[in-house]
Amino acid sequence: MKNLPFKFCLAIGLCLTFLSICTTPSSINSFESADRYLSQHLLPSIELDSQLVSDTAAYNVVIPPLADSVPDPNSFPLYGAKPSNDPNIVYVEIYSSAEKANGERQDERWLIDVVEKFNQQRQRLKFGEVIQVGIRNIPSGLGAQILAARKGKPAGYTPATALWLELLKAEGLPLQAIAPALVSNQAIFAIQPQVYQQLAKGGGVTFDRLMDAILADKIQIGYSNPYIGSSALNFLHTLLWRSAGHAQDGKPLTIAELESSQVNSVFSTFQKQIALTTPTYLDLKQIWIRDPQKFQAIVMAYQSYVNLKKQPEFAQLAYIPFGVPENSPLVGFDWNTASEREALEKFAAFATSTPMQQLAQQQGYEKTEYLQRSQFPPLPSGEVLKAAQSFWKQRKDGGHTVYMELIVDTSGSMEQNNRLQAVQKALRFASQQINRGNQIGLVTFSDRPTRRITLAPFNELEQKRLFAAIDQLRPDGETALYDGLAVGLADLMEKQKTDPKGRFYLLLLTDGERTNGLDFGQIKDVIKHSRVRVYPIAYGKVNQQELEAIAAIREGSVYQGTPEKIQVLLKDLFQTNL
Structure with missing residues (x-):
């Protein structure tokens, strides 16, 4: 009897130890x-x-009117020259898409390298003023939002694709064409090699075959917000254009077709295969780099794909192109002076010169066979693109x-x-x-x-x-x-x-x-x-x-x-x- 308390306590202690072991985070x-x-x-x-x-x-509670908000352009990095009060200098600032104006990465800074070389030349206008250019790194979609809200007034804007220019036209912002293209690029699906090999069985790999595989629940993908990302917006338009049957007749997408049962059915089926949507492409890429098996394919720009392939785990990536070119057009605005317009034209001529285009090739830009064929969907109107973005927002959850x-x-x-x-x-x-x-x-x-x-x-x-x-x-x-x-x-x-x-x-x-x-x-x-x-x-x-x-x-x-x-x-x- 004297031993009972000890045995009892021992049993309780063992039970507590067992429970502790079974309920630790490691279990x-x-x-x-x-x-x-x-x-x-x-x-x-x-x-x-x-x-x-x-x-x-x-x-x-009374909800007051909530005005749209866009970021302050001055909160984004500025490279190259800074604004000057020197009357002998004509300073022009250009909003540039991020994939070519990122000073933090060697493979995404082509336009910064160009502007630094241009500024060193100290080219002059016809009346003798020296031209100096600053590049503001702002993602294409955010740049368009800032411009549409009239919150920033740069001399120039060079988004990744002309789709953003169409959206600005729809907002009533007059644009002045400076250069139709500064550098060659395109939107693509980057695809794991084993998936590409499966698609290649029985014929060539095309965008249509890829889409059929996605819709058949054979491939899960990742892409980013089409209100911000150029390739995401490009893909959204291409998907809806194809869903409306225009890959066969080549006609432009209309707003009315977004309400058709055919387009809605295809888009709903597609959204069910989305593994992840991120605010920006960079978020998506970092997740993929951390876990290469996370996605079988993601939407991105060809230039980013070329540089991603330099990493050993992505060396065998394949790609499928789609959509309209992403060739970085440059535009000015009706608030520009004649001197600013002339400065932009001289800068565009320098950026498209042979040495600068050779520099672009070193950073992954290339006029691919797809771009050379020039068989693209027709450029949609800004009104259609706005409707497509709203369409995505309302239906993106896939039920x-x-x-x-x-x-x-x-x-x-x-x-x-x-x-x-x-x-x-x-x-x-x-x-x-x-x-x-x-x-x-x-x-x-x-x-x-x-x-x-x-x-x-x-x-x-x-x-x-x-x-x-x-x-x-x-x-x-x-x-x-x-x-x-x-x-x-x-x-x-x-x-x-x-x-x-x-x-x-x-x-x-x-x-x-x-x-x-x-x-x-x-x-x-x-x-x-x-x-x-x-x-x-x-x-x-x-x-x-x-x-x-x-x-x-x-x-x-x-x-x-x-x-x-x-x-x-x-x-x-x-x-x-x-």
């Missing part, structure tokens, strides 16, 4: 085990507040409901530099991008997490509820980052049990490191098996390494946010995913 290897560990071991340790907005409070949890830092540091105010303004504006029926929730965190909006189908009342919740946010306290993340994951994982075909995203915005609550090690395996794609936004001095690790777990990217750029960033993320 998480499935959605079910992640859900069980989250609900039984992490959530009970979290002190969760609730400040939900009632229906009555939401009904009383699936999208669920997104917003996990927002409201710790005391968010008071600095009006960080929280900028986020509040950005969330109000970005709410316009949420498709009706998709679901959005809001959890904030400081000392502890607070649930403010539960996931529910988005409509006018839910938008008002979101506005009311946003108005309540105040910066205070520490940073229980992973407590907030755990609550958001739990909500999304619960939804998956009733809608396994839904699409699940979590947007995590923080301006600092975790200071209390759960740590990364406790939750990383839950993230891995949650089936939730996490988008971290670094909004200040954060633990970049941990945010990169979070993004890598679920094949995402870390987005860099500032109070000046957060509105555009959230708009792009909501536009792409919601």
Whole structure:
């Protein structure tokens, strides 16, 4: 009898040890085990507040008119010359697409190299003024948005493709042609070699054969937001043009055809084969580089494909071209002076000279056989392109409901530099991008997490509820980052049990490191098996390494946010995913 207490205690100790072993993060290897560990071991340790907005409070919210917002062009990098007050210098600034004006990469800086060589020559106008050129690196779609809003007035604009010029014409912006093409490029599908070999069986590999394979559920692909990316917009138009039957008759796509059952059926089937859509092509490429097996094919530009093939794991990539050329036209505007126009013409002549075109070839630009054949779809009008973008936005979810949890830092540091105010303004504006029926929730965190909006189908009342919740946010306290993340994951994982075909995203915005609550090690395996794609936004001095690790777990990217750029960033993320 004296030994019973000892045996009893020993048995209890062994049981507790066994339970501890079985419920450590290392034992998480499935959605079910992640859900069980989250609900039984992490959530009970979290002190969760609730400040939900009632229906009555939401009904009383008045949503003011929300003007469109575009980024400040001066927030983008400027290369080459800078503006000058010297009367003997004529300075011209050109907005350039990113793939040829990225000073951070040797294989994406062709136009910067050109402008540096041009500026060194100090060419003169007919009255003796020296020409100096600056290149502003702005993605084509964002450049078009800035110009359409009249927020920037550069001397020139050179997007990757003329499609953006058609959109600007539709916005009533007069353009002055300077050069139809600065450099040769095209849109393509980059394809894994084994997939290309399968397509090649029984005949040549064509864009039509690729599309038939995608529609037959044999290939899953990735592409980016057609409101921003040139190749994405090019592909969207080509897909709709082909769906309307114009690959046979060569006629242009019309707005009326976007409402046809044939076009809608093809597009709906296609969207079901999308593995991932990202705001920009660079996001997509980085995910593919991290995991070469993630996609069987992605939409990109030929020049980027040439440089991607230099990496050993992509050396055997194949490609299939499509769409209209992406040959970087250069245009001026009606606000230009005669001197600025002459300066642009001289710069275009220099950029298209033989030495500069040889430099372009070294960076992957080439006049391919596809470009030489000149058998392209007809250039669509801007009105058709605008309708195509709206068509994509409304139907991109492919019949699936999208669920997104917003996990927002409201710790005391968010008071600095009006960080929280900028986020509040950005969330109000970005709410316009949420498709009706998709679901959005809001959890904030400081000392502890607070649930403010539960996931529910988005409509006018839910938008008002979101506005009311946003108005309540105040910066205070520490940073229980992973407590907030755990609550958001739990909500999304619960939804998956009733809608396994839904699409699940979590947007995590923080301006600092975790200071209390759960740590990364406790939750990383839950993230891995949650089936939730996490988008971290670094909004200040954060633990970049941990945010990169979070993004890598679920094949995402870390987005860099500032109070000046957060509105555009959230708009792009909501536009792409919601």
